[in-house]
Amino acid sequence: MNTGQQTCVAAPVVAKARRQTELAGAELAKLLRGRVHLDEPMARHTTFRIGGPADIFVQPHDMEDLAATIRFARDKGLPCKVIGNGSNVLVGDAGIRGLVVRLAPKFSDVEWLEDGALVGAGARLARLVKEACEVGLSGLESAVGIPGTLGGALATNAGTDTGSIGDLVARATVLDHDGELREWTAEQFAYRYRYSNLHSSRASVICAHLRLEPAAKEDVVAKVNRLKAKRAGRQPLRAWSAGSVFKNPRAVAAGKVLDRAGAKGHRMGAAEVSRKHANFLINRGSATAAQMRELIAWAHELALGRYGIDLELEIELVGEHCNHE
8 A cells, every 4th residue: 555655756756857857858969069879878889788767878070079968967056977888887777867977988089199198088008008009109018908988087096906097197188066177286196095085075087198108019019918918817707797896905916815815706697707717797698687786795795704705896886786785
């Protein structure tokens, strides 16, 4: 009886919210040259291949579009999430309320300099590594095997055991939450292990100047090839994943902790701990966000119970995760 009453009350509320979303989407579409979609499945835009629909999904055509979108969200009081390749997020099955703005493949221009590069936030890291080899610049080798774009990498200070992307930043152009462009120095990012203050400041990187070192092409290529072989041998690079799920504790890598605890191969539905690397949780084809979160919670409790290690998430949980919130 109570359930029925709640459904009857909720239905008009849902219908009203839906109508408001449609009106906001139509209004925004008139302001932009880029694409605006309603109810866009986020599984199409994340490397996990998981995620419910974004209320309003925007692919801005240019900088003016992006700034207009940010201001629109602010003026309408709508949440706004900027993404690149969706490589470090787990989107809830119920999707994302408000706006999602995808910078990739737009904002991906790259200008190579004698001692570095000017790079758009939408540029894929794999492309940057490849082109750095071609022009004979060293420094980006630490990005080998990392999925995603420069913008996402700068937001999380992505990296490997050979270094982090934040080490390369000279300066950057960011868009603040009011839709205004700002110039940031490297110090303003407050970089530390897998952290920047972009999230707390609600700013998004538009482009960055990376400092790189001139080197012989053959030496850069050889180093990249060695790292590629190393990553391919121990990480499930072809699987649907978000990369490392947990940050590495200081004493020992999270993957080793979970491996020793016997996590490899454990499954929750179609979500599985990789048999190649225990800190990679993979979608076997039809995993839901609920299954992946259940597996994450299981792995966390396993490490805590066996070794007293409280693993911290490296990926970001985005949107509505109905079974947990």
